[in-house]
Amino acid sequence: MTVEAPAATRPATPATRRFAAALRRWFDTADADSATGRQGRIDWLRAAPFIGMHLACLGVLWVGVSATALGVAAGLYVLRMFAITGFYHRYFAHRTFRTSRALQFTFALIGASCVQRGPLWWAAHHREHHQHADTERDPHSPRLRGFLWSHMGWFLTPEGFRTRWARIPDFARYPELRWLDRYDILVPVVLATLLFVIGTVLHRLAPGLHTSGGQLLTWGFFVSTVVLFHVTVTINSLAHRFGTRRFATDDDSRNNLWLALLTFGEGWHNNHHFFPGSVRQGFRWWELDLTFYGLRLMAWLGLVQGLKPVPARVRRAMER
Numbered sequence: 001m002t003v004e005a006p007a008a009t010r011p012a013t014p015a016t017r018r019f020a021a022a023l024r025r026w027f028d029t030a031d032a033d034s035a036t037g038r039q040g041r042i043d044w045l046r047a048a049p050f051i052g053m054h055l056a057c058l059g060v061l062w063v064g065v066s067a068t069a070l071g072v073a074a075g076l077y078v079l080r081m082f083a084i085t086g087f088y089h090r091y092f093a094h095r096t097f098r099t100s101r102a103l104q105f106t107f108a109l110i111g112a113s114c115v116q117r118g119p120l121w122w123a124a125h126h127r128e129h130h131q132h133a134d135t136e137r138d139p140h141s142p143r144l145r146g147f148l149w150s151h152m153g154w155f156l157t158p159e160g161f162r163t164r165w166a167r168i169p170d171f172a173r174y175p176e177l178r179w180l181d182r183y184d185i186l187v188p189v190v191l192a193t194l195l196f197v198i199g200t201v202l203h204r205l206a207p208g209l210h211t212s213g214g215q216l217l218t219w220g221f222f223v224s225t226v227v228l229f230h231v232t233v234t235i236n237s238l239a240h241r242f243g244t245r246r247f248a249t250d251d252d253s254r255n256n257l258w259l260a261l262l263t264f265g266e267g268w269h270n271n272h273h274f275f276p277g278s279v280r281q282g283f284r285w286w287e288l289d290l291t292f293y294g295l296r297l298m299a300w301l302g303l304v305q306g307l308k309p310v311p312a313r314v315r316r317a318m319e320r
Contacts, residue, residue, distance in 0.1 A: 025161065029118075030182050040157060047156040049185075053115065057226055059218040066210040068202070069219035072195070076224045083110035084232055085264050085291040092123035092171055096279035097295060098306045105176050113191045115225050116232065117155075118181030124167035125155075129236075130276055133251035140236045143252055151230075151237040188225070195220040231262045239269040246283075246318065247274035255287075265289030275314045279307045283318060 025046055063069075087107035090096045108119045116122060125139055134141045139160065142150035154160050163181060171177055180187070199216030202209050243254030253273035260267030260282065268281040268289065282289030298304045 027185055028182060029121075029161065029163070029184060040159075042153060042156045043158055043161070044156075046158075046161065050115075050152075050156065053222055054226055056218065056222040059214065060223065063212065063215040063218045065219065066215060068209040068211040069199075069215045072216055072220040073224040076220055077228050080110060080114045080224075080228055081232070081264055082291060082294055083107050084114055084116065084228075085266050086295055087111055088116070088119055088122045089126065089266070090279055090291065090295070092119045092168075093126040094276050095170070096277060096308045097299070097304045099304045101174070103303055104174075105180075108177055108180055109187055112180055112184055112187040114228055114232075115188045116229060118163075118177070118184040120165075120168050120172055120177055120181040121163040121184070123171065124164040125160075127167045128164055130273070133249075133253070133273060134240065141252075142237050142240050147237050147241070150240070151233050188221075192217055192221045232266075234259055235263060235266050235269055239267060243267070243270070245270050247271070249273045257288075260288060264291040264294075266291070274317075275310065277308055278310045278314070280310055283310050283314065 026049060087104075088111045091099065091104070091107070111119055111122070129138055129140065132138045134143045136144065138144070140150040140154040145153070165172055196213040196217040198213075199211050199220075200213035202216075203212040239254055239256055239259055240252040241254070243256035243259070245254055247270055249270065251273055253270045255270045256267040258267065259269075265281050265288065266272075268283065268287050271283045271287070272278075272281045279295055280289055280292040281287075282292065295304060295307060299307055
């Protein structure tokens with residue numbers, strides 16, 4: 001007679017192990033470096049929180065809207081867009097200026113609240129993109145895999161979840177940044193919790209503001225974050241398809257005024273690919289670059305230093 005092992009002692013099935021591993025990676029991305037899966041295929045279980053954030057935006061149908069909620073959503077969009085464009089991109093990815101370790105970590109925290117992963121992951125993938133732009137090794141070229149893949153499909157794959165440590169040795173030496181990269185879900189959860197608590201308090205103490213915990217959470221976190229994400233990644237997708245080309249770069253990058261306005265200057269993408277080492281991406285005076293203006297203000301206040309300008313040779317190239 002065969003005695004069946006109790007359920008608690010039965011070995012886990014491969015499907016159970018994959019499910020448990022995916023859950024761990026939601027909270028601790030250290031496992032992502034050893035993740036397995038079919039190359040170029042979306043890991044839907046690992047992507048579930050990303051999908052859930054989009055579904056949560058439907059909460060606006062139940063929580064309503066107020067000027068307070070819209071103001072909070074807009075304010076967080078502005079602050080976090082600057083953290084992404086000014087620090088995740090121009091500082092961590094390209095080192096176009098210097099700052100203190102304290103401010104470096106402060107804006108890494110703000111950037112992490114955008115749910116665009118940690119600063120080391122973000123910068124490492126962006127450096128990979130610049131070295132192999134619009135080739136087979138580019139993680140998100142619309143030329144190769146189309147709009148949806150370049151816009152959001154690429155980073156939902158097992159290989160997309162990994163941090164490319166060899167690309168980011170300069171900043172990987174900071175333990176606080178490595179910690180933030182590993183537990184990148186923590187900051188968004190804290191922000192979402194704070195918004196709910198603040199909205200609940202305002203509902204009780206300042207009813208004239210016509211807001212609530214659920215409303216601030218939905219508009220201030222879910223809606224603001226989802227809009228921020230999709231605007232940010234238009235630079236991967238749309239800015240390699242639509243716009244003008246001032247410089248004959250080897251990639252498909254283009255300058256696009258509308259994307260520049262939405263992304264605080266990132267839309268001058270052909271400029272940036274021609275010379276990524278400048279803190280300024282709007283090379284002409286009329287090319288609005290709000291991130292650059294913000295960094296100039298921070299430099300005037302002594303918070304950042306060594307803003308790298310557009311070199312003379314690049315300016316000469318524009319005159320040809």
